[in-house]
Amino acid sequence: MSGVAFRFRSFAARPPRAPWIVAALAGEVAPMPFAGAATVDVCIIGGGFSGLWTALRLREQDAGLSIAVLEADRCGTGASGRNSGAAGHWWTRLPLLLKCLGREGAMAVIEASEAAVADIHDFAAQHGIECEARYERSVWAVTAPGRPGAWGPMFKAAESIGVTPPQRPVPAEEMRALYGTAPYFAGVMEARATRLNPAALARGLRRVALAQGIAVHESSPVTRVTSAPGHVLVQTALGQVRAGQVVLAANAWMAHLAPFRDEVMVLSSDMVATDPIPQVLAARGLLGRPGGTNSRMMLNYGGVTPAGQVYLGRGAGVLAFGARIGAAFEHAPAQLRQLAADFRHLYPELHDVKLPHGWGGPIDRSTTGMPQFGTLAADPRVHYALGYTGHGVGATALCGRVLASAVLGRQDRWHEVGALMARVRNGRYPPEPLRYLAASVVQGAVRRKETAERDGRKPWRLDAALAPLALATLPTKP
Numbered sequence: 155m156s157g158v159a160f161r162f163r164s165f166a167a168r169p170p171r172a173p174w175i176v177a178a179l180a181g182e183v184a185p186m187p188f189a190g191a192a193t194v195d196v197c198i199i200g201g202g203f204s205g206l207w208t209a210l211r212l213r214e215q216d217a218g219l220s221i222a223v224l225e226a227d228r229c230g231t232g233a234s235g236r237n238s239g240a241a242g243h244w245w246t247r248l249p250l251l252l253k254c255l256g257r258e259g260a261m262a263v264i265e266a267s268e269a270a271v272a273d274i275h276d277f278a279a280q281h282g283i284e285c286e287a288r289y290e291r292s293v294w295a296v297t298a299p300g301r302p303g304a305w306g307p308m309f310k311a312a313e314s315i316g317v318t319p320p321q322r323p324v325p326a327e328e329m330r331a332l333y334g335t336a337p338y339f340a341g342v343m344e345a346r347a348t349r350l351n352p353a354a355l356a357r358g359l360r361r362v363a364l365a366q367g368i369a370v371h372e373s374s375p376v377t378r379v380t381s382a383p384g385h386v387l388v389q390t391a392l393g394q395v396r397a398g399q400v401v402l403a404a405n406a407w408m409a410h411l412a413p414f415r416d417e418v419m420v421l422s423s424d425m426v427a428t429d430p431i432p433q434v435l436a437a438r439g440l441l442g443r444p445g446g447t448n449s450r451m452m453l454n455y456g457g458v459t460p461a462g463q464v465y466l467g468r469g470a471g472v473l474a475f476g477a478r479i480g481a482a483f484e485h486a487p488a489q490l491r492q493l494a495a496d497f498r499h500l501y502p503e504l505h506d507v508k509l510p511h512g513w514g515g516p517i518d519r520s521t522t523g524m525p526q527f528g529t530l531a532a533d534p535r536v537h538y539a540l541g542y543t544g545h546g547v548g549a550t551a552l553c554g555r556v557l558a559s560a561v562l563g564r565q566d567r568w569h570e571v572g573a574l575m576a577r578v579r580n581g582r583y584p585p586e587p588l589r590y591l592a593a594s595v596v597q598g599a600v601r602r603k604e605t606a607e608r609d610g611r612k613p614w615r616l617d618a619a620l621a622p623l624a625l626a627t628l629p630t631k632p
């Protein structure tokens with residue numbers, strides 16, 4: 155064992171911008187940072203869904219374990235509280251899973267991802283977490299004329315092994331009934347997709363963790379993690395924790411660390427939202443319109459909250475040079491302007507409704523589109539979860555189970571799922587500065603191409619040729 159010596163970057167606390175974070179934190183007192191010294195069995199770095207689910211699944215299996223969560227800001231103010239609350243499974247990854255794992259392995263991973271989403275409903279109900287977890291229709295659509303649906307490869311792969319994805323094609327007349335004159339040209343629908351209020355879930359998980367004797371320290375950014383004989387030392391500005399084992403769950407904020415930087419790059423995802431407008435939605439016939447995503451590379455995702463707040467997001471926005479997460483990952487006016495244009499396009503009925511909320515957050519994009527839940531070769535006492543690629547609401551619940559088994563050394567179903575996922579590989583990203591330069595060029599091409607398609611114009615030929623390189627990677631190092 156060679157050991158680890160990680161330095162985390164300095165962490166600036168940020169104002170909560172997502173309206174659901176503002177609501178979830180209302181009335182809570184500012185926390186005291188962790189100070190002094192502590193010794194625990196397990197120290198978890200990061201109090202988002204990954205960290206909290208792992209802490210809770212560990213507690214469930216071992217009531218005697220001492221567990222501390224160190225969170226730089228407030229639990230749920232990272233990606234976990236900022237997202238659109240769509241908790242999905244990995245059916246869309248079937249083609250890659252099939253290639254890497256074969257039928258049995260691919261289906262085991264997909265079933266685990268479905269079980270994770272069901273887990274969220276069960277846990278929230280069992281512990282009285284009021285996070286609006288619900289089943290809704292969700293449509294994966296084409297919103298540019300003449301474009302193919304991105305679901306083709308998934309259905310083809312499913313057919314090849316005789317399984318049926320949860321989505322069904324939506325006939326043209328049903329699309330028209332759902333979307334009227336809005337630009338929805340084709341789609342597939344999932345009848346029972348999960349949606350929830352992510353900030354309410356994160357704060358609820360924190361509440362349950364505290365009630366179960368898990369020490370949760372907020373406003374306590376970790377500065378260093380170092381292997382030592384007999385323990386792993388975790389340092390914060392004002393204190394240090396000696397831990398038997400460590401879980402790295404700081405999402406994009408740890409993507410610069412050596413074990414991860416080849417396979418994860420950091421981009422923003424951005425969102426805009428209206429205020430709650432239930433009467434407007436009712437009057438304009440929009441109450442029954444399902445949420446969902448479209449088939450772009452810079453994909454839009456959106457829906458309506460139970461209070462009638464309409465939201466829309468878009469992936470692959472700001473690029474982080476060297477995985478540095480700056481202020482543009484909180485609020486990027488240029489991204490929000492482009493997104494507002496998408497909103498006006500996709501919701502023509504709401505052309506006059508204000509968009510007072512706009513925010514962003516970091517996405518840890520992996521080369522496979524799937525996360526890895528693993529243990530570092532350099533120190534088997536250090537475990538990690540990273541690479542959700544903007545699809546972590548459901549997957550973090552699976553992370554909790556897989557990493558709890560890793561920490562406890564259990565050879566169970568979750569250990570096997572983690573081992574299968576470790577076999578899903580798809581090359582590596584180029585190093586900086588090449589990565590940033592290449593990604594900037596390709597991203598510009600994708601943006602121009604998809605804007606042209608949205609507006610019914612023919613994209614430039616060079617942009618059309620460059621756009622597919624967005625998914626390109628280098629071969630894995632020998």
Ligand SMILES: Cc1cc2nc3c(=O)[nH]c(=O)nc-3n(C[C@H](O)[C@H](O)[C@H](O)COP(=O)(O)OP(=O)(O)OC[C@H]3O[C@@H](n4cnc5c(N)ncnc54)[C@H](O)[C@@H]3O)c2cc1C
Nearest residue numbers: 200202203204226232233234237376405515542545546547
């Ligand atoms: C705008 C947006 C929309 C999204 N929409 C969806 C969606 O609809 N569906 C979906 O499935 N996924 C979505 N995602 C992705 C999803 O939110 C994430 O994959 C998921 O929340 C990751 O959880 P996490 O706990 O790993 O990370 P995070 O929630 O980011 O948690 C990491 C935590 O680590 C903390 N931290 C950072 N540095 C340190 C340090 N030095 N010391 C201690 N703590 C530290 C951070 O403050 C943060 O709280 C979206 C993401 C964004 C940004």
